[in-house]
Amino acid sequence: MGMVLDELGTPIVLAPMAGGPSTPELAAAVSDAGGLGFIAAGYLSAADLGDRIERTRALTSAPFGVNLFYPSAPSPTETFGAYVTDLAREFPVGEPRYDSDDWDAKLDLLTAAPVPVVSCTFGCPSAPEITRLHAAGSEVWVTVTSVAEAKYAVEAGADALIAQGSEAGGHRGTFADRPADDLTDPLGLLALVQLLTAAVHTPIVATGGITTGAGLAAALSAGAAAAQIGTAFLRCPEAGTAPLLRDAITLDTPTMLTRAFTGRRARGLRNLFMLEHPDAPAAYPEIHYATGPLRAAARTEGNADAVNLWAGQAHSLAPELPAGELVRQLSESAKDALKRALSIRIQGC
Amino acid sequence: MGMVLDELGTPIVLAPMAGGPSTPELAAAVSDAGGLGFIAAGYLSAADLGDRIERTRALTSAPFGVNLFYPSAPSPTETFGAYVTDLAREFPVGEPRYDSDDWDAKLDLLTAAPVPVVSCTFGCPSAPEITRLHAAGSEVWVTVTSVAEAKYAVEAGADALIAQGSEAGGHRGTFADRPADDLTDPLGLLALVQLLTAAVHTPIVATGGITTGAGLAAALSAGAAAAQIGTAFLRCPEAGTAPLLRDAITLDTPTMLTRAFTGRRARGLRNLFMLEHPDAPAAYPEIHYATGPLRAAARTEGNADAVNLWAGQAHSLAPELPAGELVRQLSESAKDALKRALSIRIQGC
Numbered sequence: 001m002g003m004v005l006d007e008l009g010t011p012i013v014l015a016p017m018a019g020g021p022s023t024p025e026l027a028a029a030v031s032d033a034g035g036l037g038f039i040a041a042g043y044l045s046a047a048d049l050g051d052r053i054e055r056t057r058a059l060t061s062a063p064f065g066v067n068l069f070y071p072s073a074p075s076p077t078e079t080f081g082a083y084v085t086d087l088a089r090e091f092p093v094g095e096p097r098y099d100s101d102d103w104d105a106k107l108d109l110l111t112a113a114p115v116p117v118v119s120c121t122f123g124c125p126s127a128p129e130i131t132r133l134h135a136a137g138s139e140v141w142v143t144v145t146s147v148a149e150a151k152y153a154v155e156a157g158a159d160a161l162i163a164q165g166s167e168a169g170g171h172r173g174t175f176a177d178r179p180a181d182d183l184t185d186p187l188g189l190l191a192l193v194q195l196l197t198a199a200v201h202t203p204i205v206a207t208g209g210i211t212t213g214a215g216l217a218a219a220l221s222a223g224a225a226a227a228q229i230g231t232a233f234l235r236c237p238e239a240g241t242a243p244l245l246r247d248a249i250t251l252d253t254p255t256m257l258t259r260a261f262t263g264r265r266a267r268g269l270r271n272l273f274m275l276e277h278p279d280a281p282a283a284y285p286e287i288h289y290a291t292g293p294l295r296a297a298a299r300t301e302g303n304a305d306a307v308n309l310w311a312g313q314a315h316s317l318a319p320e321l322p323a324g325e326l327v328r329q330l331s332e333s334a335k336d337a338l339k340r341a342l343s344i345r346i347q348g349c
Numbered sequence: 350m351g352m353v354l355d356e357l358g359t360p361i362v363l364a365p366m367a368g369g370p371s372t373p374e375l376a377a378a379v380s381d382a383g384g385l386g387f388i389a390a391g392y393l394s395a396a397d398l399g400d401r402i403e404r405t406r407a408l409t410s411a412p413f414g415v416n417l418f419y420p421s422a423p424s425p426t427e428t429f430g431a432y433v434t435d436l437a438r439e440f441p442v443g444e445p446r447y448d449s450d451d452w453d454a455k456l457d458l459l460t461a462a463p464v465p466v467v468s469c470t471f472g473c474p475s476a477p478e479i480t481r482l483h484a485a486g487s488e489v490w491v492t493v494t495s496v497a498e499a500k501y502a503v504e505a506g507a508d509a510l511i512a513q514g515s516e517a518g519g520h521r522g523t524f525a526d527r528p529a530d531d532l533t534d535p536l537g538l539l540a541l542v543q544l545l546t547a548a549v550h551t552p553i554v555a556t557g558g559i560t561t562g563a564g565l566a567a568a569l570s571a572g573a574a575a576a577q578i579g580t581a582f583l584r585c586p587e588a589g590t591a592p593l594l595r596d597a598i599t600l601d602t603p604t605m606l607t608r609a610f611t612g613r614r615a616r617g618l619r620n621l622f623m624l625e626h627p628d629a630p631a632a633y634p635e636i637h638y639a640t641g642p643l644r645a646a647a648r649t650e651g652n653a654d655a656v657n658l659w660a661g662q663a664h665s666l667a668p669e670l671p672a673g674e675l676v677r678q679l680s681e682s683a684k685d686a687l688k689r690a691l692s693i694r695i696q697g698c
Contacts, residue, residue, distance in 0.1 A: 008694070009694065009696055009697065010694065010695050010696055010697045011693055011694075011695060012697070033697045034696065034697045035697065147601065165537055165539070166515060166534070166537050167536070167537040167539060167540040183605050183619070183623075183624065183627060184603040184604070184605045184619055185515070185534060185605060185606060187516070187558075187662050188514055188515050188516040188537035188538055188539070188557065188558055188662060189537055189538075189539050190514070190516060190537070190538050190539055190557075190558050190559065190564055190567055190568075190663075191516040191557075191558035191560075191661070191662035191663040192662075193563075193567075194558070194559075194560060194561050194563060194564050194663045194666060195662075195663055195665070195666065197563065198561075198666055208537065208539070208540075209536075209537055209539050209540035209543070210539065210543075211540075211543060212543045212547075214542075214543060214546065214570060214571050214572045215539055215540075215543050215571060217570035217571070217690065218539055218542075218567040218568070218570040218571035219539075219567070220570070220690035220693055220695075221563060221566035221567040221569075221570040221686050221687055221690045222563050222564060222566070222567035222686070223563045223686065225693070252496065254533040255533070256532050256533045256534060257534060270532070270533055274532075275532065278532060312540070313536050313537060313540035313541075313544075314539075314540040314543045314544055316544070317543060317544065317547055324697070327697035328697035329697075330697065331695045331696055331697035332697075334695055335691070335695050337570050337571070337572065338570055338687060338690050338691045339691070341566065341569035341570045341687050342684070342687045342688070342691065344360055344569055344574070345357070345358065345359065345360075346359050346360060346569075346680045346683055346684050347358055347359055347383065347680055348358065348359045348361070348382045348383045348384065348673070348676035348677035348678075348679065348680035348681075
């Protein structure tokens, strides 16, 4: 049996964008257009995930995937207590609680009613967990940001690696989110894909900052089997993107990495809240829950300076197009880009 | 008259690597193989630069370029005094002096005895300076790291833009090196090239982390007219790479950005000196001169923990090959990568 990647009409994977943008309609539109749609399970209960899977199945008969947040360990209160106290002086905050994002129940659900691809971020499932998903008929894709993570995932049984470059919007998929590691900045996508293809033989799905057909062509040329694209779909009518973010990404605003909103490093449009909390602690999901009320309030008020506006580095190029049409345009322009590149004289003597 | 880029046998530009690696032999070998060799004028007097240009001319009749450091403004002593005092407690240090890297004399030299391409880093020459170089028959290429810098350079009259992605080894070419800007991390190469091709029509030379033919193919697919490649040439016999660096880049050591060695942000292999001075000031070239003796001592002692080991993020893939053979292999494998990418089914329906 071939891999899902081999059967796609076009090598475009919809990046799972938890917390709003990812909808069954968006996933179905990308799958119907020949790409691979994705449901973002992050922040959902297993029951809600089940509903979304059913709604997607009702919309398309094409394959799609489900992305899970791999659970982190709980953080000791002393790592985040002072930060939450500090925030509470100025903003409405929630209880900084811990949960596993319903991991066990989601695995049960996906074993009982499997989908073609289950991808993970924030860590690598154990070999037994991967075996269980394989037995249910699913491929398991793991998000990696380094050669060491890639080797670990291959060893555990991953069928494909989602190579996340530094350019990517939203959360870093890095297995261990340690502030002490921040001095070493993340690998750019091109460097990462070159390093991974030299180190492992598992198919690679490149992600991070790919917003154009030329970007897709570059990912394929670098050695990826497909590109996972998120930010470029944020302005599609099928996306559940908050109006604030839908407008904000059209501007030239630079992005930055921050832990201020969720306690896990993520890339978003630079705003005051990020700038004022450069040393926010690594404590996910505790900080995610603590900042929930302040983010909700900012969204209601239309205040772009106190809400996470996750976006990749090339966000300003995201077009306003139906998702299927965007898949078609990205594909056409990727082919053109490859042909143009091949027309350059390339012959060292 | 066509541009130099249009006449190359293969779209490979040798990145100028000042301070040792760049030699006339390396530049000539790359130019002879159909690429564009480069002389790194940084840290040299105008007289020494003149010698290197003559030696290169004696070695090849093919075109080559010269790269200049655009002079920064002097930094007030209070920005760097405490850092130098601190270093002096532990290391031999030099006088933290200022100079323009002999800018005026180098411009005079290049106007009197022009080369086909003059490139700049650390800033954009003024429109009159560019006009003067044009009048001498040279193209002027400017290193940029953002859309704003690209528009500035195009307005000033640049003939091509060297798009430096975050992955690049050595100094960032950023016009203004401000620590306050560090929260916004640099654009990865793929994001940068996509943003630049959407914003300007000037030819782009992509640089940063390109160490393989697949990486070269990716840069071309993204829309670049050529790739500027440095780290991949560090282990060539023609390169003047210090033995310490020649060995160190074969390891998996991560890289990081630092101002600790020169007072200007640069990427190198992570070592103790960088980790111990994460907040080194922005004061180039003052810090470059202050750390000269300690870097020289470390090099003599073979101490990799107290010397700058500039390298791009994909450094471990640099092969040990004669430069001409490397140009040939990169070219062949780039063509293969483009053909392989074109063989993928790409057709959104």
